[in-house]
Amino acid sequence: MSTAERSVHPSFVVSDTATEPPHIQGKFTRGSIMDDDLIYTDKSFMIVAFDTATATILPHFDRRATAATINRRIIKSFADLQPGWNGGSGEPVPDEVIQRALALIDRLEFQDMEIFPTGRKTIQFEFDIGTMSLEVEIGADGATILRSNEATGEEREFELKTDREIVDEIRRFHG
Amino acid sequence: MWKIDKNRPTSALFKDERGVSVSRSCGREELKCVQQMRIAFPNSLRVVSVDVNQCHEVGAQVYDCPNDMVPCHAEIHRNEKTALLTSSMARKLAVAARVIEYP
Numbered sequence: 524m525s526t527a528e529r530s531v532h533p534s535f536v537v538s539d540t541a542t543e544p545p546h547i548q549g550k551f552t553r554g555s556i557m558d559d560d561l562i563y564t565d566k567s568f569m570i571v572a573f574d575t576a577t578a579t580i581l582p583h584f585d586r587r588a589t590a591a592t593i594n595r596r597i598i599k600s601f602a603d604l605q606p607g608w609n610g611g612s613g614e615p616v617p618d619e620v621i622q623r624a625l626a627l628i629d630r631l632e633f634q635d636m637e638i639f640p641t642g643r644k645t646i647q648f649e650f651d652i653g654t655m656s657l658e659v660e661i662g663a664d665g666a667t668i669l670r671s672n673e674a675t676g677e678e679r680e681f682e683l684k685t686d687r688e689i690v691d692e693i694r695r696f697h698g
Numbered sequence: 699m700w701k702i703d704k705n706r707p708t709s710a711l712f713k714d715e716r717g718v719s720v721s722r723s724c725g726r727e728e729l730k731c732v733q734q735m736r737i738a739f740p741n742s743l744r745v746v747s748v749d750v751n752q753c754h755e756v757g758a759q760v761y762d763c764p765n766d767m768v769p770c771h772a773e774i775h776r777n778e779k780t781a782l783l784t785s786s787m788a789r790k791l792a793v794a795a796r797v798i799e800y801p
Contacts, residue, residue, distance in 0.1 A: 642711075647710040669785040680784065
């Protein structure tokens with residue numbers, strides 16, 4: 524690995540010198556594995572490979588498909604969380620929650636979220652647009668939604684049961 | 699568990715069925731707290747601080763739970779009956795968290 528590259532996760536390599544393909548404009552996604560193992564995919568850094576053994580720029584960079592691919596990999600990585608992963612506490616994320624999150628990824632037209640595991644065996648999608656944010660905490664039985672506006676202090680917390688309701692809520696947030 | 703754009707932890711960090719495990723300052727200087735936290739959690743890259751008053755302002759409770767390893771251990775709970783914070787509480791604390799810069 525060259526000095527321009529740095530490993531931020533065993534399965535990921537980023538480069539801060541790679542030339543961005545001309546058809547990729549600006550930031551298209553960003554994700555976090557855990558413990559600050561961050562994946563950057565903006566103009567400063569871009570993912571050049573998913574595997575250190577094949578460190579090449581992905582051949583046909585499709586903006587949405589690439590983001591969805593990254594998001595799926597992040598979610599799948601949560602299956603490796605061990606008991607106590609969250610500073611001594613934290614349970615593994617159940618497979619049914621991982622599968623539900625993956626199913627949502629497949630249905631979402633908006634992939635501009637950050638994804639985190641929680642200490643209550645759920646997976647959280649976070650969308651931020653300006654001062655507006657949408658947190659979608661996915662569990663086995665549905666999702667807890669928190670819509671908030673930092674500028675006005677408005678907040679709304681509610682539950683949704685079906686994937687369709689969750690997808691619709693994310694679509695509404697994006698206007 | 700960090701939001702780069704916002705330079706703060708995600709609210710997911712504050713969502714734990716057993717309450718949010720924290721270390722109280724117990725009169726120690728901030729740098730000392732950070733040093734001891736980093737010894738206890740060598741893989742951590744950042745330390746944030748939340749005041750007890752901020753916990754109370756969002757409606758949460760802070761309970762002292764000292765143990766042999768961490769004498770100043772405490773937990774943030776939703777209330778006296780439920781440890782798990784609401785999403786709103788978790789987010790407010792994540793927003794309120796102050797990043798401690800250390801050498």
